[in-house]
Amino acid sequence: MAGTKEFVEADNAEAIITRIEHKSRKIESLLKQHKPIxxxxxxxxxxxxxxxxxxxxxxxxxxxxxxxMAIKDVDSLFSSLDPEYYDILMKYLYRGLSTGDRPTCDQCLRIHEKLTERAGLGCILRSLADTVNTV
Amino acid sequence: MAAISVHQFAKCITCHAWSPDHSMVALCPNSDEVHIYRKSQDKWERVHVLQKHDQIVSGIDWSARSNRIVTVSHDRNSYVWNQEAAEWVPTLVILRLNRAALCVQWSPRENKFAVGSGAKTVCICYYEQENNWWVSKLIRKRHNSSVTGVAWHPNNILLATTSTDGKCRVFSTFIKGVDTRDSRTGSSSDAKFGEQIVQLDLSFSWAFGVKWSPSGNTLAYVGHNSMIYFVDDVGPSPLAQNVAFRDLPLRDVLFVSERMVIGVGFDCSPMVFAADGSGIWSFIRFLGERKTSSSSARYGSQFSEAFGKLYGQSKQGVGNDAIEPSRTRGGIHENCINAIAPLTEDGDSKVTRFSTSGLDGKIVIWDLKNQEDLSVYL
Structure with a gap:
């Protein structure tokens, strides 16, 4: 029983990886067109x-x-980013801050400041309190 | 102004409860004692000190009709206090717990009370006439963590609980000899004691503060991730709504009507949530804000402004949403609010007055009558 579950999980993981690879190609082409948002x-x-x-x-x-990292203008990011992305973005900001990498942390803190202004402390709470849906 | 009375009773208050006629309030000043204050000529006077517990009293409930006080404490015990002449006489209730008791509530008919505990159990206590003794019956092995809140359904049988495992559960508490068959209604009619009716798995972090709406049709509880959950049709196929808000998490909620809920918590100011005509719940506004709403023209603009604060609800509102840094700390409570109690008038199903207490040691009484923009939900 446990074996089959693991198998399904692994199978599922392969599918997710394929999807992310596809996503990655799309992102590269969007960045080439100067559409970082x-x-x-x-x-x-x-x-x-x-x-x-x-x-x-x-x-x-x-x-x-x-x-x-391709985002240059944080203000214009939030004028076009819909609120439904706020919670998931906050989770990735904390993941970025946990890397300790200087440029990454700089960028994360810049976005974090604006995101907190927009989405409030509740958004931070939702990203920190959730131990199940981690990124 | 929505707050009509503010009084500093202690440095910190863990819980409070009102006497049936609202002339007295029982509160725990973050110690092993319960103090009862009576209001006489605009001054609060301490009239009784209930001293029996050894550790912090975590829950008090004062029954409206039988005038009995039940207290629970971290010392794992519970006392039922009866007034005899001028004295309050305690009766020990053996809960059979190995961890702290955290919350307590009388059932609507006041023949039972429920205690939530850190021992992952809920105690349903009832009075046995023959032995002159309160008996505790346990609901065990159902919760994976501490039980932080209990709430009775108006039918006196169903009990909702919240737990730090993030789940909200509904149990049947039918006790033979205490409850009669005709009091059992609907889908719960064949449930035995301790049978789980439904488990709501909406929150991914601690859950607190569960309450039923006055009719028992809707259930509300909060998560520690700044979310509030509303559940209709509690039963085999519940309808759930999650509302995320932009401020600090809530600790407790109160239904003031079928369509309006007051939430209190770490943001120091009560939040108003309401359901629109189609039953969609959303955050309306803070109650502590000094805003005058007189003309109907103002009403409209204030309304859309309040809706703008609920991010995810209206996009054009988010654009002009600015932070008000002075709002929360200039409020009436200066620290986390951890309890809210209704002040229901006799024979009135609607709650227009309620009280809140918190870590700042104040009890604040709020009145919704002069809040014109909220009257549509009452």
Missing amino acids: EALKTALEGSPPNTRDERCKSANWIVVHRAM
Whole structure:
């Protein structure tokens, strides 16, 4: 029983990885067209918080990170980013801050300031209190 | 102004409860004692000190008709206090717990009370006439963590609980000899004691503060992730709504009508949630804000402004949403509010007055009567 479940999980993980690879190609082409906000939206869409497979989470973090670092104008990001992305973006900001990498943290803190203004402390609470749907 | 009375009783209040005629209030000043204050000529006077517990009193409930006080404490015990002449006489209730008791509530008919505990159990206590003794019956092995809240359905049988495992559960508490068959209604009619009716798995973090609406049709509870959950049709196929809000999490809720809920918590100011005509719940506004709403023209603008604060609800509102840094800390409560109690008038199903107490040691009485923008939900 446990064996089949693991198998399903692994099978599922492969499918998620394939989807992320596809997403990655789309993000690259959006970045080439100078649409960093569209790229970030694409990266955040269909994030795999439900799976426990670390490979999927890392793979998606890499594409989110790629899109996030391309954002130059944080103010214009929030004028076109819909509120439904706020919670998931906050989770990735904390993942970025946990890397300790200087440029990544700089960028995360810049976005974090604006996001907190927009979405309030509740958004931070939702990203910190949730131990099930991690990114 | 929605707050009509503010009084500092202690440094910190863990819980409070009102006497049936609202002339007295029982509160725990973060110690092993329960103090009863009576209001006489605009001054609060301490008239009784209930001293029996050894540790912090975590829950008090004062029954409206039988005038009995039940208290529970971290010392794992519960006392039922009866007034005899001028004194309050305690009766020990053996709960059979190995962890702290956390919350307590009398059932609507006042023949039972429920205690939530850190021992992952709920105690249903009832009085046995022959032995002159309160008996505790346990609902065990149902919760995976501490039980933080209990709430009785108006039918006196169903009990909703919240737990730090993030779940909200509804149980049948039918006790032979205490409850009669005709008091059992609907889908719960063949449920035995301790049978789980439904488990709501909406929150991914601690759940607190569960309440039923006056009719028992809707259930509301809060999560520690700044979310509030509304559940209709509690039974085999419940209809759930999650409402995320932009401020700090809530600790307790109160239904003031079928369509309006007051939430209190870490943001120090009560929040108003209401359901529109189609039954969609949303955050309306803070109650502590100093806003005058007199003309109908103002009413409209205030309304859309309040809706703008609920992010995810209206996009054009989010655009002009600015932070008001002075709002929360200039409020009436200066710390987390952890309890809310209704002040229901006799024979009135609607609650227009309620009281809140918190870690700042104040009890604040709020009145919704002069809040014109909210009257449509009452």
